[in-house]
Structures are given as C-alpha cells and as structure tokens.
Amino acid sequence: MTRVGGGRCVCGSLCISYLALMSxxxxxxxxxxxxxxKTDEGGRKFGFASGYRPNHVFEIPENxxxxxxxxxxxxxxxxxLVEPGETKVVTVRFLNMSTIAQYMKIGQKWYINEANRTLGFGEILSLI
Known part of the structure; x- marks a missing residue:
C-alpha cells in the first residue's frame, strides 16, 4: 500500500485509518x-493532507x-494541504492513553515531530 500526505491511500483500495476504527x-x-x-527552518519540504499522523511530544527531556x-x-x-510555514486552526484526535491526560488543558503547547525532528508546534484552544 502506498501512502501520501498523511495517510491518504493511492493504491485504489479502501484503506481505513487506525483512528477511524476507534470509538x-x-x-x-x-x-x-x-x-x-518553513522548509529552511527545518520543516517539511511539502505540505500534508488531513489525516496526517505525526508524533506529538509534550515534553523534551533536558538530559x-x-x-x-x-x-x-x-x-x-x-x-x-497545510504547507510549510503555515499556521492553521485544526482538530487533533489523540489516542486516549492514561499518560496523555495530564497534558489535555487549554493553552497546553506541544511539538509536532517526525522521528526526532521537530516540524512544528501546537497549542490546545479547546477540548471537544
């Protein structure tokens, strides 16, 4: 299966995100x-589509x-697409893990990463 953007399948078959299977x-x-x-700041070279699943990091250990x-x-x-350098209001759907609950508050900021590379930042505006 070939994927582009953030999970959009181009193989021609029906593909379902693991988050779509969750209640x-x-x-x-x-x-x-x-x-x-922006790309020249260390960001992605290309934009991403809705459904993109980066790593979300709430703390970076000093050590x-x-x-x-x-x-x-x-x-x-x-x-x-959301392009490099762009700021946008979006919906983020996190898997409900016990350790993430401490970070779910208005104003909480986090890093948006691919592997260990920070590509952007997020801030919670509201809980739905």
Whole structure:
C-alpha cells in the first residue's frame, strides 16, 4: 500500500485509518492552533493532507533521554494541504492513553515531530 500526505491511500483500495476504527471514547479530541516550520527552518519540504499522523511530544527531556510520543491525527476540511510555514486552526484526535491526560488543558503547547525532528508546534484552544 502506498501512502501520501498523511495517510491518504493511492493504491485504489479502501484503506481505513487506525483512528477511524476507534470509538469516540478512545479519543481525546481538541481544537488546536498549529504552526508548521518553513522548509529552511527545518520543516517539511511539502505540505500534508488531513489525516496526517505525526508524533506529538509534550515534553523534551533536558538530559537527552528518549522522548515520549503520543499518537494522534490532524484533521481539517477547508483546504487540501497545510504547507510549510503555515499556521492553521485544526482538530487533533489523540489516542486516549492514561499518560496523555495530564497534558489535555487549554493553552497546553506541544511539538509536532517526525522521528526526532521537530516540524512544528501546537497549542490546545479547546477540548471537544
């Protein structure tokens, strides 16, 4: 299966996101403002589509220990892609894990990563 953007399948068959299989009780849904770094600032070279599932990091240890990352997808429906350098209000659906609950509050900021590379930042505006 070949994927582009953030989970849109181009293989021609029906593909379902793992988050789509979850019930609402399995998700924490927030409205957030995200800002993606420009390419020359270390951001992506190309934009991403709704359904993109980066790593979400709420704390970066000062001692260089391993990052704790959380699963969640970024949803929007008013444009095709979010481009590098863009700031946008979106919906983020996090998997409801016990350790993520401490971060789910209005004003909480986090890092949007691919592997250990920070591509952008998010801030929770409201809990849905």
């Amino acid at each position: 609402t009780n399995d998700l924490i849904i927030v409205t957030a403002r995200i800002h993606m770094k 260089g220990d391993t990052l704790t990352t959380y699963a969640g997808d970024i949803q929007f429906d008013d444009q095709l």
